[in-house]
Amino acid sequence: MGRRVLITGLSSFWGGRLAQAIEHDPDVETIVGLDTQEPRIQLERTEFVKADQSYSILARIVKATQVDTILHTFLVVDSTRMSGRAMHETNVIGTMNLLAAAGASGSPVRQVVVKSSTLVYGSTHEDPAWFREEMSRTRAPSTRVERSLVEVEGYLRDFAEDNPHVIVTLMRFSNVLGTDIVTPCSKALALPAVPGIFGYDPLMQFVEEDDVIRSLEFTRQQQLPGIYNVAGDGRLPWSEVASLCGKRVVPIPPVLTGLVTAPLERLGILELPPEMLALLRYGRGVDNRRLKRAGFEYRYTSAGAVDNYARAMHLRHTVGDSRPAYKYDTEVETFFRHSPAVVRAPD
């Protein structure tokens, strides 16, 4: 019998791309995608279900579709995308509902993969150069997104303890750069001049978006339990990141930084959430060797991911968005999936 997979956050970059990748896997029989908004990329056989922010219908979906694998990608790690309250609702309450559904008695779920972020390690001057998975952050989280992610990981740890028959995988992704994804980091690098904090030149680590999707597919297929950092090899100074993108660094004063950035953020010129400002001071490094030891091969180093992003940016500058815009239409999608008129390729 083939696998039955549920993906949360289908309309986000992560969920959508992951669904596309899984559609190629002949071992997966059914893919159900959940989100509050309609998918933004074209999917062949993924079934989209619209849910509210905190996934209250999740228990019903799990029961009805009998999924054995849940890929939880709908954790917001970019705090500029949502208000603090909405983020708490999505991350903490959403995950709670998801885990409650997965852990209900008689639940068919045997594997849960959760996409977290290396934000859980924080970024302070007291940090070691490299964080390993079992190490904890040096200071209590001070930003909303970090607090919510730390809480989510706590729930997941409890869930794993209470459900030893379920394979629980927690993946912590470093700053993602790539052709499609938009993050505070990529937005900062897309500006005519890159903001940096005067007197600091932190060492940054990146992971390419293809490696992100490949690593999620890898842990799902290999059924690896445990916590994994996902980040490219090496770290490079922020100034070098800017020069790889062909930009210059514009220094922001190191004191009263908020006073300078707040009006610019108000005008929509700059988007620097507090966790990004901390990163621009102290940087962060995570040890990626556990996933490598498990057999995963990265295609990009940190510098390689930046270089690749810079090339994508050049292309976009010249030809604009090369991909045709996709609009989800329920009737069209239903037709392609379920109409007897559609000839489906025999497997």
Added chain:
Amino acid sequence: MAAQRKLTAERPGSLVHLPRTTPAVEELADPRLSDVDEWGRSEKTRALARRIYDPLYRYWFRAEWEGLEKIPTDGGALLVANHAAAIPSDAPVIMHGIETELHRPVYGMADHLFKAVPIVGTLWSRSGGVAAHPENAYRLLREQQQLALVFPEGSKGPGKHFSQRYRLRRFGRGGFVEIAMRAGVPIVPITVVGAEESMPIVYKSPALAKAIGAPYVPLTANMLLFGPLLGTLLYFPAKFRLRVLDPVRFDVPPDQERYSKSRVMDEAEDIRLAMQESLYEMLRQRRSVWFG
């Protein structure tokens, strides 16, 4: 390689996107622009720093080494030294000396407070400074087999009054011994004479230090003599003598979860006593603070 690539390009039907057959172990493209390593150290910056610092080392402090051959030329080792002067002058002298004589990099481990200071933190990092975190030390020593320099006295060494010169403070909680044990590397003690007189502290304000969160706020003889600005930059030309003691090896297996605390404390105390004894001996032989 070139022939192979040509073949692929001429393969008929290559309009179809063929899956790339990549060999299992292939070096990833790493398009770096600078030589800043994973610790933030840049050999270019370091070379520049050495060029600027060399006259100071040679003609101002006139540093002289004894037993430099005891520092291993390959493999990891934890260098341990006494710490002195309001703005420690010993760390750059030791790093400069070893790098120019042995041609191997030395990573100077210091309080993470440095990292928080703009410009200073970046410069410090580019010229070989690493935050003194046990994880950092382990990675440097065990996995990368580098030389790391620590001052077990911490800020208590440079923060002491001139009347206490050359009296070693407590060696923390012996953490440096535990790291060396875990990393399976020897400890090489170094004793330095001269740093104490290069910027002696004549008065300390504990209240002010507490108020601004610094480990100590000193008034130095240099400030009294040269004024507050020049006094924080200019060292007295004390003669530097450095002596490398015999490396200390521990017959314990590396990579243990923990080590006997009493053993760690005993070893730390033995090293402290050996260094104190060496300092007294060097001072007995010293004829002049300025000429050695």
